[in-house]
Amino acid sequence: MSTVPAERTDSAAPVLSMRGVSKHFGAVAALTDIDLDVYSGEVVALVGDNGAGKSTLVKILSGVHPQDAGTVTFDGKDVSIHSPVDALNLGIATVFQDLALCDNLTVVDNLFLGREIGALRLNEVEMEVQSWKLLRQLSAKIPSVRVAVASLSGGQRQTVAIARSLLGSPKLIILDEPTAALGVAQTAEVLNLVERLRENGLAVIMISHNMQDVKAVSDRVAVLRLGRNNGTFRMKEVTTDELIAAITGATDNVVTQRAAQSGSAARQAQAPGGAGAPASADAAEEGNGK
Numbered sequence: 001m002s003t004v005p006a007e008r009t010d011s012a013a014p015v016l017s018m019r020g021v022s023k024h025f026g027a028v029a030a031l032t033d034i035d036l037d038v039y040s041g042e043v044v045a046l047v048g049d050n051g052a053g054k055s056t057l058v059k060i061l062s063g064v065h066p067q068d069a070g071t072v073t074f075d076g077k078d079v080s081i082h083s084p085v086d087a088l089n090l091g092i093a094t095v096f097q098d099l100a101l102c103d104n105l106t107v108v109d110n111l112f113l114g115r116e117i118g119a120l121r122l123n124e125v126e127m128e129v130q131s132w133k134l135l136r137q138l139s140a141k142i143p144s145v146r147v148a149v150a151s152l153s154g155g156q157r158q159t160v161a162i163a164r165s166l167l168g169s170p171k172l173i174i175l176d177e178p179t180a181a182l183g184v185a186q187t188a189e190v191l192n193l194v195e196r197l198r199e200n201g202l203a204v205i206m207i208s209h210n211m212q213d214v215k216a217v218s219d220r221v222a223v224l225r226l227g228r229n230n231g232t233f234r235m236k237e238v239t240t241d242e243l244i245a246a247i248t249g250a251t252d253n254v255v256t257q258r259a260a261q262s263g264s265a266a267r268q269a270q271a272p273g274g275a276g277a278p279a280s281a282d283a284a285e286e287g288n289g290k
């Protein structure tokens with residue numbers, strides 16, 4: 001069986017629970033009836049093809065878009081997330097793909113941008129001390145906190161962006177494609193960082209296209225396809241092929257396309273000019289039930 005149920009049975013409640021969450025953009029159903037649970041101290045990979053709804057889901061959790069339907073429970077309470085500030089106040093931090101760092105500013109300045117310590121005067125010493133503390137906690141390899149972010153590698157920039165999101169003491173951190181632009185060594189560095197986040201008891205949602213990265217750090221993986229749940233798997237129990245099948249929908253296709261082909265070929269032979277589409281739809285439905 002390709003779809004291994006991966007509901008956790010721990011007594012602890014998930015820190016995040018989404019139930020029946022839907023979102024339309026005009027006529028486009030970006031998300032339909034999505035369920036998702038994430039526990040503290042685990043990394044859940046969120047995967048799916050382009051247009052599957054990953055970014056929309058993240059935007060609902062980070063207060064960019066309101067959902068049309070469904071509920072979000074966070075830290076035991078039903079919540080409405082109306083703005084990015086709401087999300088941060090709840091303890092949901094998102095590191096978007098563009099990182100939103102200021103290249104010309106130093107690491108310290110980026111970390112504390114908008115929340116400088118010291119009411120009127122910045123306490124530079126204290127900010128630097130806290131920066132190092134934070135980066136050490138992440139075992140981050142940053143040469144100096146007084147260099148401009150522009151001079152850092154892609155992995156180091158990702159590290160700074162993640163460190164910054166930790167300053168609000170979030171319970172859930174969402175990383176959108178954290179390794180997409182990185183080489184092998186930098187990817188390893190960022191994946192180590194993701195493991196530190198888990199060790200620190202955070203719940204992590206990591207969006208990724210890279211199955212190797214997903215397999216390396218995730219405890220569970222949630223697959224979205226065409227805006228719907230298409231399986232949640234425990235990483236230890238799923239193969240890369242099974243994951244890719246869930247992402248592409250190949251689980252139905254490989255088996256049922258063949259059935260559909262032979263079915264429609266047979267119908268066409270009986271009734272020349274007959275449409276193949278109904279045969280495919282029938283076969284796909286039979287296939288899905290298996």
Ligand SMILES: Nc1ncnc2c1ncn2[C@@H]1O[C@H](COP(=O)(O)OP(=O)(O)O)[C@@H](O)[C@H]1O
Nearest residue numbers: 025028030048049050051052053054055056057
């Ligand atoms: N702001 C928007 N306006 C209209 N359609 C959108 C918007 N954002 C996303 N969509 C549509 O919603 C669907 C899901 O998109 P998205 O969440 O970006 O998927 P993913 O991140 O998995 O690639 C797509 O069909 C996309 O075109």
Ligand SMILES: [Mg+2]
Nearest residue numbers: 051054055056
């Ligand atoms: Mg996206």
